[in-house]
Amino acid sequence: MSSEGQNYKDTVTLPKTDFPMKADLVTREPARLAIWETGGLYRRIQARRQAQKAPRFLLHDGPPFANGDVHMGTALNKVIKDLVLKSKTMAGFETPYVPGWDCHGLPIEFKVVKETSGLTAPEIRRRSEEFARRWIEVQKASFRRLGVLGDWENPYLTLSAGYEATIMRFFATAVEKNLVYRSQRPVQWSYGAKTALAEAEVEYKEKVSPAIFVKFQALTGPVAEAGGSFVIWTTTPWTLPANLGIMVSPGFTYVLGNFTNAEGRQETLVIAAALVEAFSNKTGFALDPASVREIAGSELAGSTARHPFLDRESKVIATAFVTNDTGTGQVHTAPGHGMEDYIAGREHGLGLISPVDDDGNFTAEAGLPDLVGKNVFAANDPIIALLAESGHLLGREKYVHQYPFCWRSKLPIIFRSVPQFFLSIDAVRQQAMAEIDNAQWLPPWGRNRIFGTVESRPDWCISRQRTWGVPLPVFYKENGEAVIDAEVARKAAALVEQHGTNVWFEKTDAELCALLGLPETWTKGKDTLDVWIDSGCSSIAVTETRPEFAGSGGIADLYIEATDQHRGWFQSSLMCSVIHRGKAPYKAVMTHGFVTDTSGKKVSKSDQDTSAEDGKDGKDPKAVKKPAGKPMTADHYYNKYGADLVRLWVASVDWQKDVPFSQELFEQNGEVYRRFRNTLRILLANLGGFDAATRSVPDESLTLVDRWILERLHAVTADCLAAYAEYDFRKVFITLNQFCAVDLSALYIDLTKDRLYC
Structure with missing residues (x-):
């Protein structure tokens, strides 16, 4: 045959594969997911591992709150969990995954009430x-679209009747262990939401407060004998109507002497020796050295002083709460408006005044008619003016500090004394701290963070003055005495398990008492339980009861959440579990960082579009117009780029740190994805028509470069498996990227190009 008729195509091995050149993830992924769903992939995987009697690995899902779109921070969390579970599945474990949602609480009720007032x-x-149910469906669809496998048909919901009954039974257990009590003491109060708040419901922001130096004329004691005055420094002038005392340190040395300012005003004052210079610099009052007399703090204790604008005395008490880093070494003490003040006041019999209502406005108890009905923060200036007019104001400044704000209303909170129910922490604190050390913390610094929180946390205020939650199962006698009874709580739990918690709110007092066999004159409580009790009980309501977790004793192998959960779910779960079973609910805890924007601000649901229109009157929450700006919701990215790109982004980041995010940063992973795909396509194409039974090459016939690439493959496999075992997905990402980009693409494929085609 002449060379002109030669068909050279038949003399070379041309690449051949059905693997498409373009991923087209946005189109192909939904079809693939539909096959997984209809084929029952999750259940088939679990059934196979069960048939193999595989060891079980239990990851317990921390419930996201059922409001708002899935933002990239939530996507990071859910995909990390899925990477852990899929890698454990591939390692031979049975990996049941029961997703859940936190459904009660202030954020949802706040939106509902804001939309329509006057509702029953x-x-x-x-x-x-x-x-809540509408947003659960929205979030569920997003998690499924992200390729997260789990029992999506049977998630756990904290609003289900069975779960709510479990919460009430936990309350009964706490009562049986004498851990529940009612007390009037200062709590963090949101006047915007009209409820007490837990520490985890508080956000700290920078705030500018008026800091003032106020003199209290001494009535008795060594300062009074010299005709002098005590001086306090405070950043909360509005709490002065509730002042009942002045704290001093028994170990400090105080200076009593004559002070004069530039205008010639003279005052005889007592100031902590270490703070005299700072006091003079801030107020302009200079100390006459010739007038100095030193007094021990212990000598000042027991003195009395006149309140600057009310007709009563303030008692001087010695405590350990006083510091010498700022102020005067004398602390204004209002037991109704601060926990340290309350503790000191109780120890020294000061009493308690808290003249503020639910709305954060002064009541007549303040003793200042002009302030009644005025917001406490708006009252700062009138109180300062009153002090200046009466000659009790020695100085003022603007003080910038971190101040607690309500996570939902975004208003600054106040400390206010109202009757609340508490869970005693001291009785279980040592056991909880011991259990922290029995768990593994990833990264290790997580241990210190939660240990310090548990070590110092006060008793848990578990009552909330809200409607959308699990009712706190107590009743009140005719004389107002609260009936905190385990048997009553268990009866209520049985009723709730049958009818749901709505029965508590729909039945009258008499009807509810009749159903529970209680005296007809009793009245039901109107408080609900802190929602951190809800999610904290998940190890009892889910991992202890679901058949997938049978035999676990309610203890999971791993919890995974963001770093804020050391004072949130990690801690509430720990305390509830220790009270319930004496053990931590987890063997290991993995903490990832926040997803932030490029300025470092944390991405949160409150920044997404969850306005009062969300889900209103059956309206699809997804149809609500989103705010302008750069998108941070997961659906934008998987609908535009595909879920695989979102998952690759998660694998590429260092989850131990905060993760800066922007569309530009996200798109950088597109090039890596294309490199993975193109490298795999070249390999698959060159295996087109390959029959391993007849075409395999014996080891001894392999070239040096073949042996090298196989050795690299084995090393990469070992490195990746070790990284998966350590949950180091970034190392897997980097290792595979290096292998594809350098070892395969730049070296092996290039060096063997001639052989690949011949």
């Missing part, structure tokens, strides 16, 4: 449940 409690609850 049952109507608030009905609308709140509808709101």
